[in-house]
Amino acid sequence: MGRHIFIQPVDEPCFLMADDLKWQRVVSDHKSGDGWRLGRMCVETSPENFQVWIRTNRPLSIDEKKHWLNRLGSDPDAGPRGRWGRCPGFRNRKDKYQNDLGWPLSKLIWVDYRNLACIPVVTAPMVTTRNTFSPSTPRRGACHSLTRDIHRSHYDRGNDSRTDFAYVMALLRRGYSDQVIRQRILDERSQWQKHRDPEKYVERTIRKARAFCETASC
16 A cells, blocks of 8 residues: 556567656657557556657667657656656555545556557667756765766665665766656666655655765765
């Protein structure tokens, strides 16, 4: 009870998920006439907000996914690596969506599990830019360049909480906003059984890391 229920494809390189779309964008990019384009699954995750999964005809690199997600108007803070989507048929229990009737139901709008979407090859993937603050330089240097794209798995400490803290520290040093850090932790960590509310846990972790970073002048 009270849990967020998410789904993730097994063959992740062959799936692309556009997040936080309005219906007008869904219609323009994923429907054709009275029907849907091939290989789509559309979920209304909250009132008037949608996710669209695209099952592709070939594996896509992370750079290609970034290119197409930018073209499709996906949430720029939701990276393509290790994406999870809301499972239709379960409640979206974010506090901001609660009303007198409870929480909204994530609804399956359309699914095509038989066909594949033909994705053109991108020979020169678009480089998407991030809005960042000026990053601080880590003390004693850094294992990863501040300009290199990093992932939670790079900071594995053998314990999820320690790994999260180390990853948040690295993202803070690179100038990422709290909102982006929060989304990346939620996207890139797969095991949440020990946490009743992953979002509140991530917010606490960010606060602790930021306080430590300010104290240590990192």
